[in-house]
Amino acid sequence: MNWIDWLVMLATLIGIALYGIWRTRHIRSSETHMRGSDDLNWMVIGFNIMATQASAVTFLSLPGQAYEDGMRFVQFYFGLPLAMIFLSIFVIPYYYKLKIYTAYEYLENRFGVNTRVFTALLFLLQRGFSTGLSFFAPSIVMSQLLGWSLNFTILFIAGLILAYTYVGGYKAVSYTQTLQFSVIWLGLFLAAGIVFFQLPADVHFSDALNIAGKMGKVNLVDFEFDLSNRYNFWSGIIGGAFLAISYFGTDQSQVARYLGGKSLAEGRLGLMLNAMIKVPMQFLILGVGVLVFVFYLFNQAPLHFNSNNVNRLSGSAAEQYQVLETQQKLVFEQRRTAVDQMMKAMRSGDDQGTALAKAEVETLHATELQLREDAKTLIKDHVPDAATKDTDYVFISYVLKYMPIGVIGLLLAMILAAACSSGASAINALATTTVIDIYQRLYKPEASDRHYLRMSKFFVAAWCLISLAFAFSAQLFDNLIQAVNIIGSIFYGVILGVFLAAFFQPKVKGRAVFIAAILTQIIVIVVYVLSEYKIDLNLFGWIIPVRVAYLWLNLIGCLLVMGIAGILQGVMPEKGDQNRVDASA
Structure with a gap:
């Protein structure tokens, strides 16, 4: 890689990190470190929400997914605008009214401490694993460039993320995400434009689109209803909506983004900005992958995109x-x-x-x-x-070989900025949830603010280490973007079911929903394993083939929690009224 690319990449990344540290160097309170100062406007909230979700996995894996499988993955996001509307109307008013740090605080007011701690632990487990993947993805890039071992590169990326998150917490994440998101958009438009202009001179945009269509890559919408099909209109609009409601409504890494807004109106507008921009953004990323596919119809592609494997x-x-x-x-x-x-x-x-x-x-x-x-x-x-699945290397292989000097550095900065953005917000959310929902609630309810600030920083470092452990196992997955969404779908449906029971089932109380959540989580894991490994269920001699695409696990988990909780409440009355805050509060 040319020294100019190194300069562009390092100046962008280090400059953003130093800016975040400088802006938050005077933070001395645990509230500001974990929650911020409630001063963000709607545009910053919207950018932060999108930057939190758009990890390096998105930019490494999605173009490769489109190269191999076309654009049908965009259907995954069809339910997102509906989810944003639902959250704006029914969910975030509760959070703003109660002035909570984390989403799980509300559950104790509604169902008791057991349910609060259980859902918080589910969040910590799945978000810690997903954060590990966000460390691993950019390490693919850096290990290829530098010739370092993959594990050492993971440590390098995690250290970069840790630097400003430890110092500035929530505020540092918010300040840096706006800059990171600007780099992301600039990189995306440059990538799309350069790929197109590098096609042969006689190949027009309509030609590229027609060729991609003939090769089955512009497969935007599939209306066939098939539970085993991962990506169609119905799995996206229903399963994707439930996943988005759970992710944006109950995942602390996202809830924290709009809880830091100046007002409820600002938080709602931030979600609506995400609703308007997110689907076009994913469409653009997938479109880059399709253009790379068309490019390689006119230029010979590598036989295997992971050059590290070939060199061995x-x-x-x-x-x-x-x-x-x-x-x-x-x-x-x-x-x-x-x-x-x-x-x-x-x-x-x-x-x-x-x-x-x-x-x-x-x-x-x-x-x-x-x-x-x-x-x-x-x-x-x-x-x-060797991990021989090489779709995650398609885009970066093209960038390194064909992009102009300077643009390579910017695109690598884009990928790493996305990693820092999603990783930092996740680590901050993991630390905040651990301090507020576990440590403070169960162990140290009356400590000083200085003590909680110290523990917030301690858990930032601790969750970096835990996520690193998850990152070292990421090579077991064929496609990183699917791995992230599969992990989320296994847990998010159950978490969402607990929250919707809190909002819309006023007669259901703590013990019933707690047991329902545990039973449902077991069922969802069993359904996923049976579906993934194509194992038929033997139920009293009846052989039942279970083939459910992972997006449907969000709907299944949510409905099972609410249904089982409703049944249990009817046959197992609550001992003592733990419903301390009415559902309409």
Whole structure:
């Protein structure tokens, strides 16, 4: 990488971190460190919400997902605008009225301490794991660039995130996220524009779009109702909505963003800004991946995108890999000719010629895919510890090879800025939840403010270490963006069910919802395992095939908690009224 790229990347990242430290150097209270000063306007809230969700995983994994599977993943976000409207009307008014630090404080007022602690622990578990993935994703980039070991690179990224989060807490996260989000948008538009302009001069935007469509990459909406299909309109609009309601309404890393607003109106407007921009943003990221796919129809792609794996081959294995590359080159040249023929036929309106050329392109593309699989098998046979799934390397491989000097540094800064943004807000939320919902509530309810400030900083460091442990296991997942959403779907539905029971089931009390939440979490994990590993359920001799896509786990978990809690409340009256705050409060 050129020294100019290093300068751009490091100046951007270090400059943002130093700005956050400088702006928060005088923080001396635990409230400001954990919650802020309730002074954010709606635009900053909206940017912070989006920056918190848009991790490095988004920019590394989504373009590769689109390269391999097209744009159907965008359906995952179709339910998000509905979720933002729901939260603005029914949820955040409770939080602002009670002036709480964390979302889980409300649950004690409503259901008792057991439910509060249980849901807080579910959040800590899944968010700690997801934060580990946000450390791991940018480490893929840096390990490729620097030749460092992956684990050492993870430690390097975590240290960068820890620096300003430890010093400034919530306020440092808020100040830096606005700058980080600006870098993200600049990088996205540059990436999309440069990929398009690097296509052959005679390939217009309409040509690129038509070619992508013929190759099945512009598969935006699928209306077929299929519970086993991860990404269709129904899983997105229903399952995605429930996931978004739970994530933005009960995950402290997001709740903290709008609880720091000047008023309820500012918090609502921030959520609405997220509703308007998030789907177009994901569309743009996936679009970059599709453009990279079209680019590689006219330029030979690497046989395997993870160059680290290829560099580890030696001797006869390296020679076999070179043979596969030679075969790929021949297939590419034939496919390039067929793509040109297909483009000319489409321009002239020759449907028959288009169909014939498309069939040839698809046949040759299938041949290339088989060569890629052969390369993965070769790598796996000779480098047993290698993770051969390489879709997360597609975008960064393209950036490093084809982007102009300076832009490479900016795009790497974009990816790392996203990692810092999501990682810092998550670590701050994990520390705040641990201090407020566990440590202060159960162990030290009457300590000094100075003590809580010290513990807030301690748990920032502790959760960095815990997330690092999760990060070291991230290589077990084929696709990082799916891993994050799968983990969330396993836990978020249960958490959301508890909150919706608090809001909309006034007769349900603490013991019933606590037991319902535990039972439901067990059921959701069992359903996921049966679905993921295609295991049939044997229920008293009845064989039931369980095939449920992970997005539906959010709906299943939510409805089961509310349903079981309602039944239990009817047959198991609460001992003593723990419903200290009415649901309409």
